Amino acid sequence: MTRPPPLKNDCFALPPGVHWTPVDEALALLQSRMSGVTETEVLPVADALDRILAEPAVAERSHPPHANCAVDGYALTGAQYKEGVHRVPLCEGRSAAGQPFDGRVPDSHALRVLTGANLPAGTDTVILQEDVQLEDGHIAFHGPLKIGANARKAGEDVQAGETLFPAGHRLTPADLGLLSATGVGRVTFHKPLRVAVISTGDELTEAGAAASDDQIYDANRPMLLAAIKKLGHEPIDMGRMPDQRDVLKDGLTRAAQEADVILTSGGASAGDEDHMSALLNETGTMALWRIAIKPGRPLALGVWEGTPVFGLPGNPVAAMVCTLILARPVMRLMAGQSWDIPQGLMLPAAFSKSKKAGRREYLRARVRQGQVEVFPSEGSGRISGLSWAEGLVELSDEAQDITPGTPVRYISYADFGL
Numbered sequence: 001m002t003r004p005p006p007l008k009n010d011c012f013a014l015p016p017g018v019h020w021t022p023v024d025e026a027l028a029l030l031q032s033r034m035s036g037v038t039e040t041e042v043l044p045v046a047d048a049l050d051r052i053l054a055e056p057a058v059a060e061r062s063h064p065p066h067a068n069c070a071v072d073g074y075a076l077t078g079a080q081y082k083e084g085v086h087r088v089p090l091c092e093g094r095s096a097a098g099q100p101f102d103g104r105v106p107d108s109h110a111l112r113v114l115t116g117a118n119l120p121a122g123t124d125t126v127i128l129q130e131d132v133q134l135e136d137g138h139i140a141f142h143g144p145l146k147i148g149a150n151a152r153k154a155g156e157d158v159q160a161g162e163t164l165f166p167a168g169h170r171l172t173p174a175d176l177g178l179l180s181a182t183g184v185g186r187v188t189f190h191k192p193l194r195v196a197v198i199s200t201g202d203e204l205t206e207a208g209a210a211a212s213d214d215q216i217y218d219a220n221r222p223m224l225l226a227a228i229k230k231l232g233h234e235p236i237d238m239g240r241m242p243d244q245r246d247v248l249k250d251g252l253t254r255a256a257q258e259a260d261v262i263l264t265s266g267g268a269s270a271g272d273e274d275h276m277s278a279l280l281n282e283t284g285t286m287a288l289w290r291i292a293i294k295p296g297r298p299l300a301l302g303v304w305e306g307t308p309v310f311g312l313p314g315n316p317v318a319a320m321v322c323t324l325i326l327a328r329p330v331m332r333l334m335a336g337q338s339w340d341i342p343q344g345l346m347l348p349a350a351f352s353k354s355k356k357a358g359r360r361e362y363l364r365a366r367v368r369q370g371q372v373e374v375f376p377s378e379g380s381g382r383i384s385g386l387s388w389a390e391g392l393v394e395l396s397d398e399a400q401d402i403t404p405g406t407p408v409r410y411i412s413y414a415d416f417g418l
């Protein structure tokens with residue numbers, strides 16, 4: 001009688017003789033294989049929050065376009081007024097924002113000016129109204145004046161023709177302000193990357209529906225759709241699919257028509273019901289599925305009818321980690337952005353952990369009192385830990401023994417763009 005093999009406590013033990021691709025090697029390969037796929041469109045800047053520039057954005061006008069006044073006060077020629085008390089005659093009129101002074105301020109005169117007004121010709125300095133005494137047709141103040149005080153030079157912020165942002169930049173609210181300030185009304189953007197999300201598994205049902213004991217609610221789909229949106233892409237909900245090869249095949253084909261990239265979860269492993277990896281394998285395009293990463297060891301990467309597919313593991317924590325670490329940079333490239341791996345911060349660990357060298361590990365983490373805490377369980381199904389956490393701690397391939405105080409890399413969800 002043959003004896004059963006001994007049970008292993010560590011289900012992640014690396015099988016002897018198998019080459020596990022290090023995360024960096026997998027990423028380098030993905031970077032070299034993938035490129036932008038989206039079409040472009042011209043949009044008004046006001047509608048372009050979070051959109052990705054397809055061309056560099058160039059200032060059409062300097063900012064400010066004309067020298068102007070930073071305060072309410074009086075404009076004059078600063079160099080004339082040294083130490084001592086000065087009485088300077090005011091000339092007729094004023095310069096206000098949108099209502100400039102037409103003439104030139106004569107030598108040794110001052111002109112009433114308001115904040116944002118064009119600096120009148122013949123002046124270079126503005127004295128604050130609080131610092132002068134207004135007398136009949138004159139102002140009196142103490143010198144010396146600092147030449148150029150309270151006056152903004154034309155183009156001191158931005159020069160016309162300056163490149164504001166390179167192609168691939170994603171616009172923030174501040175960027176909409178800068179583009180508008182420099183006269184840029186319309187820009188060419190990439191159309192958003194369309195990312196289809198499919199959940200697979202006979203056990204899945206929809207939250208809110210009645211569920212039997214052998215069913216679980218689909219958590220990955222809402223989580224991944226929301227993550228894709230936060231990352232700036234267009235999520236396409238392809239729903240849940242049972243573990244039936246023909247249904248999955250149809251689903252992948254529909255997704256390949258509607259989307260630029262497909263994320264599936266479940267069935268990535270090599271069990272009897274792991275149809276996703278089997279289907280991708282059949283296409284002959286499946287590559288890179290033994291990545292030395294935990295969680296997320298069973299990751300199926302393939303191409304279905306021309307569209308890349310990330311066959312993510314079903315366990316929610318693994319699905320999220322693989323999305324952030326492996327799918328995110330690829331989706332960025334496809335969307336027209338730069339390759340980007342967030343570096344996070346090196347901070348002291350508040351925990352102890354032993355790991356195998358040769359595999360990168362990500363733990364759910366957060367920072368308290370300047371130290372990185374980790375979720376007490378590494379169970380990849382413990383979805384509550386993803387919410388408990390505020391980011392991930394990345395334990396390098398080489399790391400083995402982490403003790404309190406060991407510097408570890410903490411990457412917040414915000415660093416990933418979540």
Ligand SMILES: Nc1nc2c(c(=O)[nH]1)N[C@H]1C(S)=C(S)[C@@H](COP(=O)(O)OP(=O)(O)OC[C@H]3O[C@@H](n4cnc5c(N)ncnc54)[C@H](O)[C@@H]3O)O[C@H]1N2
Pocket residue numbers: 011199200201203204216217218219220221265266267268269270274295296297298312313314315316318380381
């Ligand atoms: N013999 C082995 N078994 C397993 C291995 C292994 O190496 N050898 N790896 C384990 C690891 S690690 C993971 S992760 C899973 C990944 O497997 P699959 O991608 O095939 O995922 P499933 O088996 O379909 O599901 C795993 C787990 O996650 C739950 N799940 C799936 N989809 C969802 C969803 N949309 N929302 C919430 N939860 C979901 C599912 O019910 C399972 O509990 O394989 C291990 N097994």
Ligand code: MOO
Pocket residue numbers: 294295296297298313315318380381
């Ligand atoms: O690594 Mo699995 O991918 O832990 O749950």
